[in-house]
Amino acid sequence: MVTQRTSLAGLSGFLTAALVATTWPSLSHGDEPCNELDECRVLIEINASDGDIGFHVLFDAEGWRKARIVGPDGKQIFSEHARKALKDQRLTENFFESAEPLCEPELAEDPDDRVVTLPEFLARFPEGFYEFRLTIQNEGVIAGTTLLSHFIPAAPADAEFDGTDITWAYGDDLGECVTQPDGFVLAGEADIVAYEVVLTPDDDELSPFSYTVRVPASVNSVAVPSSYLASLPADAPLKVEVGAIERRPNGSFGNQTFTEEDGFCNNPDQDLCPGEEE
CATH class of the missing domain: 2.60.40 (Immunoglobulin-like)
Structure with missing residues (x-):
């Protein structure tokens, strides 16, 4: 994919806004406390x-x-x-x-x-x-x-971005990882505790300024803040990641499986960003 480039000199204004709008990912919600550890x-x-x-x-x-x-x-x-x-x-x-x-x-x-x-x-x-x-x-x-555990959730399916909302559905496989042990069983939809959703500019200079959020497993749609989208260049190419997270027996977060989709654009009125090809 050929991406639209923006000069570093022109980045300062919207990158500042992007920092405010972005929620950074963190690997938390494990065992708290963990015996003598926090x-x-x-x-x-x-x-x-x-x-x-x-x-x-x-x-x-x-x-x-x-x-x-x-x-x-x-x-x-x-x-x-x-x-x-x-x-x-x-x-x-x-x-x-x-x-x-x-x-x-x-x-x-x-x-x-x-x-x-x-x-x-x-x-x-x-x-x-x-x-x-x-x-x-x-x-x-x-x-x-x-x-x-070896209880791994299926990859979310049908991840989409329509210019304002990211949507997805519960999946039923591990995508490219098709070889599985005898007796292996995927975690079911009821065994998912949360989804992690990431929207990232598909551009090397802009990729650090992603929007990330975790939502309960009952949710399959996230509205991306308009302030974050406004902080990006018009027509910026975007990619979406959605991860299903296993609910462990004590209710904390366990294994996770991500799906990625690219080819989206920061412009709901067109299917392709400038410079992209069918």
Whole structure:
């Protein structure tokens, strides 16, 4: 897709407005509290449109300098240490994502593309309790556990943007990730706790200024604030992401599956932005 470019000099006015209008995403709503930690969460995220899969982690506690994560099999899968000035300053919240390899061999376009199918990924990250062990001041250790399930929601279907509203429907598959283990069952519509909705300019200079919101699972339409759309250039190309989020047994947020659709335009009166081709 060829996108319309806007000079940096002309960005200052509407980028300021975009910052005000934008809600930034955050990986929250895990276990709160997480035993002795303030919060913790592990999850599987699938991009059903691009066909990739990753492992996400969040944990939060006041004033730690060492962290370890131990999987359900008792083996350590992650560790980190704060050093020098950061060791003295101490740490609080930490969030990271794994690499996101492709989930099907057929999606690889380059010999160097990594492929990890869903069955391989689930074997690599077994379901069960993941324990966080944090070293705090005076070498004390605090711990917390959170649950990873293999209950993954289907990718939202029919994501659309009509110039004012983003709409979607409950889906029934994982998009490009078609290879699934024997006995695998998708999370049902009643097992979704929320949807995360993102509208992003499909332009390198403007892409940081996205609009993101989470809504309850009963909602399948979001009105994009007019102030946000007005902050973008007329006819700016846009893309939409909608993610279904699993409801874990304790009501917190779990695994998530996203659908992406592009080719939308910040102009409800035309189907294509200037410079785009059919």
